[in-house]
Amino acid sequence: MPDGMSVAEPVAMNVARRSRAWSRDAVLLLALALLPTTLGGFWVYGIGVCMANAMAVLSVSFLLRYGGEVSIGHSFFLALGAYTVAILERQAGVSVAIGLPVAALAGVLLGLGFAWPSRKLSGIYLAVATMALALAVPELILQLGPVAGGYEGLYVAKAPLPGIPLDLQRYYLPLVVLAMAVVLLRRFRHSRQGLALLTARDHPRAAEAFGFSRGFARLAAFAISAGIAAIAGALLAFSASTVSPNSYTLWTAIYLLVGSVISLSGLGLVAALVGGAFITLVPQLLAAWGDWVPILYGFALLVVVILGDRPAETLTKLRGRIGGGRHG
DSSP, X not given: OOTTOOTHHHHHHHHHHHHHHHHHHHHHHHHHHHGGGTSOHHHHHHHHHHHHHHHXXXXXXXXXXXXXXXXXXXXXXXXXXXXXXXXXXXXXOOOXXXXXXXXXXXXXXXXXXXXXXXXXXXXXXXXXXXXXXXHHHHXXXXXXXXXXXXXXXXXXOOOSSTTSOXXXXXXXXXXXXXXXXXXXXXXXXXXXXXXXXXXXXXXXXXXXXXXXXXXXXXXHHHXXXXXHHHHHHHHHHHHHSEEOGGGSSHHHHHHHHHHHHHTTTOXXXXXXXXXXXXXXXXXXXXXXXXXXXXXXHHHHHHHHHHHTTOHHHHHHHHHHHHHHHHHO
């Protein structure tokens, strides 16, 4: 602690920082809530999809932050959530209001189902294992046959609330769920469970001394992350109105990972929206680049490996070294 600073001052600074973050998010949410009154239908649709993608970025960032691991297979859980909502609507006639919690539960259970046998893997080995999930997604969907709509996919068109235009519901549902997720994740950061996951990630022996193993922490982090990804998939299916196998490929998983790094693996509203905007806009902007696209994303994955599981801290250290070298 610096000389002349009382014990209470760091606490007060932390409280003030949190208060500013809450205020910033509240202003941003208010602006997003008012946008449909001033923008046309195309923008309302695009921003709705962006907010659904922001949830997907949060799922990958959560795993990076709390599990210290990289996943190249979260498109699997994204597809799980999307097709859960679409199939429930087609087969049972229920809306996304019912499909969303079912998708979240399915994501958590299948996340545990994948994480348990791979609990001893870490680093690049776990990343390759998750990549197998992403590679299998399109074929798994096609194996479901007519239930999943085959190559053509399914439509999601049932409104969860009567009397409100469907296009506005496709916008506001992702906004409300994203806002709730950001609030819950911020509270989770300061909860006993959140601190236990962070302790297990950074100080596994200390965590085990308190009866919380790193293996259990990684299982919990992966399950929660998979649940968030499934919710994102459900929101994406509703906001985009369609699901198809071509929407959930290995490239989708890479987009998610790079989007998380672009947002510095942040779990706040601004970071999530930055990552969501990247996923929504960049594929369209790069469509004309042809053969350069794999090269660009290969470079992006190299950046992911260099920055590790805490890109913000890594960039801060790098900036300090560069600044120190110049002064030297």
